[in-house]
Amino acid sequence: MIKNEIKIKSEEGEVFDKKQIALAIRNSTFDDDLRCSLLDDGILDKCQGCNLRYICDGIDQVVDSYVDKTTEVVNNFDFE
Template structure:
């Protein structure tokens, strides 16, 4: 049975499941988007000054790296 939870219980206590985080980022590359709920809910009006900005930027880069590494151009077409 698959669980769709980002936290798992271990002997040390609750820990974050890297697989679930990785799947969330990967799944966002399939016709989905990554968005910030702080912006969407109007809590913040811009990213500048947010303490999470560097993490969000890194997540965007991880998603782009995944796309770059898993997307192969099979053929190019030229319609001139």
Template sequence: MIRNEIKIKSEEGELFDKKQIALAIRNSTFEDDLKCSLLEDGILDKCQGCSLKYICNGIDQVVDSYMEKTTEIVNNFNFD
């Protein structure tokens, strides 16, 4: 069974699925992007003063770190 939900229900209550969060961050490094809906929808015009700024910056660092750790140049080509 494949679940594509960020929240899962358990006997303890609703939980956030770290796998889905990790997959969303990883997938953003392929064909997708990460954007802030608060900025996109015009609710905020800048990140200054946003209480989520610290978390968003952390996500950006995770993406950069993931790219650095998983991207390897295997060969260079020169077309002269």
């Protein structure tokens, strides 16, 4: 059974599934994108002053780090 939910229920209550969060971040490096609905919906016009900015910046760093760690140059070509 495959669950595609970010929140799962446990005996302790509802918890966030790290696997789903990690997959969302990883998938954003392929054909998807990470965006802020606060900006998209016009709730905020810029990130400055948003109390989520630190987390968003951290997510961006995780994405960059993931791409750096999983991208391997297998050959270089010189077209002269």
